Amino acid sequence: MLPPITQVSGRAVHVPGNDIDTDRIIPARFMKCVTFEGLGEYAFYDVRFEQDGTPKPHPVNAPERAGASILISGMNFGCGSSREHAPQALYRHGFRAVVAGSFAEIFFGNCTTLAMPCVTLAEADLAKLAAAVDADPSLEVTVDVQAKEVRYGKMVLSADIPDTAHAALVNGRWDPIGELLEGASNVDQTASRLPYLTNA
């Protein structure tokens, strides 16, 4: 079994905005690679750096946010391209959980298989959390996957995560490959009933 992911705690960074797409999380030109190694430094690259490489004022660049492990954003986070380079870049940058208003599906699934939980908060709670994080870079935030909560200071916010992802994370089944391989004989049975798979 893989290590269960029940909760993630750490300092947070808030990247405001809705519909932040995977092109923004990792611009396509950094995908010319045959491994995911080293992608962390390119997370949000074009909004973090000028074309000549000088840093722009971006929350992820703020020195007091260095080492933050929880990313907070808005609605429809991770929309667009299915590139796993996006969650890989975030993970390798040091993020271990994402809190948003909603997530695009492919991105959400990609994060779950990386053991990086994505949880959603109601709009008002998300705004509260974002304001608290913006105000205090040293604030410790806990994303409690098991209890479906996000906590900071004395605040306890009720968070949401689909049951399937919840089960996968807390049971240490977030990478499905083992279980998929176990089903090999069932796969062959299903395949044998489908002419387009067997006729070739």
Next chain:
Amino acid sequence: MGKSLFEKVWEAHAVRRLSNGQTQLLIGTHLIHEVTSPQAFGMLRDLGLTVKFPHRTFATVDHIVPTDQRQEPFSDPLADGMIKELRRNAQEFGITYFDLASGRQGIVHVVGPEQGITQPGTTIACGDSHTATHGAFGAIAFGIGTTQVRDVLATQTMALSKLKVRRIEVSGSLRPGVYAKDVILHIIKKLGANGGIGYAYEYGGDVFDKMSMEERMTVCNMSIEGGARCGYVNPDEKTYAYLKGRPYSPKDTAWDEAVERWKGFASDPDCTYDDHVVFRAEDIAPSVTWGISPDQGAFIDENIPTFVGLDAAATASLKEALEYMKLAPGTPVKGIPVDVCFIGSCTNGRLSDFREVAAHIRGTKVAPGVKAIAVPGSQIVDQLCRNEGIDQVFTDAGWEWREAGCSMCLAMNPDKLIGDQLCASSSNRNFKGRQGSPTGRTILMSPVMVAAAAIEGKVADAREVFDLALV
């Protein structure tokens, strides 16, 4: 009670229930390309696994290939490394690979249908979000991440939660000068870029019934821009006619059996949907986007929205979009100056797209100072266009006619915007920096609208430029 195509295909391919409640779903056809597969093969090797059904796995190269000069090694060593890696992986694991020399290379979503690999009632996965394109044939086709590419390579299955189904009907007849692209841009504008989360979109009704297979592909292609994981049209006689005689289509007696089977997958008339939306074709006009999300769009005779009456969140997103696009609120979309025009991509890079444009641009010229490139979606599209002299029509009108690939849709090859150039594009995404320059700007539209913009040097109404209303 009847079932939808989605349910029938899902049931036929469901292997078993997994411990987290997801379904282990059999993926009948796996398409791969050079950008999202190398890491998956790496994981496979690390785990000591192999490809379970190499005969159901098909590869091509599209994102990084140059479209001007294709002599290898490519001028970009990273791109060159990627094509070599794909070749190595295809060879080592015995996977069919449509390489540059095959005459069948192209954008994976153009190649699948063209080769007859895409078939009704099947499941398809590809490490690419526009895999929904294949739904035009009544396939359930998912865009997946690289770890899932590994899963499909190793097990021919993936872990998935069942989607809900929303039927989207467009009734009536489209007005002259209104194309499939305008239909899908309208749907996305109305339902939102995240309106489809959790859904498969079933497109049905008069307009989709009348559409050609290539038009249906244009619509299904952009399901993901509406947030839907997949989209499909029920198979019909047009679907079978398109597939007949293609290299991977069933042959002889197997053909008749296949057609019978395919018919059975169509949604039953009495099936129920989780949601149902109806649009009127007559309400749709040529459409363009003006922002940085595909749902930020307008009809060609409309204005960019104003801030009046918007809440804080909507104000912020409009402000962000207009600042990036360097456009003013309340101004007409018609007349926005363009620098570059691009016709191509898996949305609108097929024979019928180029044929339709060619029918209108004879005797015209690209406006001075505008760079216009036409990039066929596959080598076969290129060849078919050449057979009809379409490439010549484009070049005579001042366009560059390129070789097959994704090109300026995402600019992983040398075709890129420079600085804050604005591109009238037949592709599918207008995200910040999408076309290769971090400040480059994209306005999405149909190929014929791109052609009109090329001639006028600004966003224009193709109906006026080409007298389409009179057709």
